[in-house]
Amino acid sequence: MGIISGLMGNASQTNIEDVKKDYAKLLGQNEKVIQAYQWIRDLMIFTDYRLILVDIQGATGKKVNYHSIPYKNIRHFEVESAGHFDLDAELKIWVADMGSTPLVKTFSKDADVYRVQALLAECIGR
Helix, strand or coil, X not given: CCHHHHHXXXXXXXXXXXXXXXXXXXXXXXXXXXXXXXXXXXEEEEECCEEEXXXXXXXXXXXXXXXXXXXXXXXXXXXXXXXXXXXXXEEEEEECCCCCCCEEEEEECCCCHHHHHHHHHHHHCC
């Protein structure tokens, strides 16, 4: 991930093997990591069962919020690709019982936002 992109709050695809190793304690016995995207410290992890949002808080990063969203609770999503003059693409996810305000995540222009959309569609359809 480029440092400028990260500082701007944009996510880029990250190494799956590192995510598997670093977050193994979060995964169920047969759960597999499919893909992961990283902001400066935060992560969005796609597994075969759920979407995990990792929010590392504070200056030391010792406080971490793990938000687990089963795919069955995702009502709909929207992807806005980056244009010629845009530096980022945006993903909005509406989750059941979270009101009408979507979760919004920004991805760098380098991230394949179409792959993110395909992953969501595939995982929700299971």
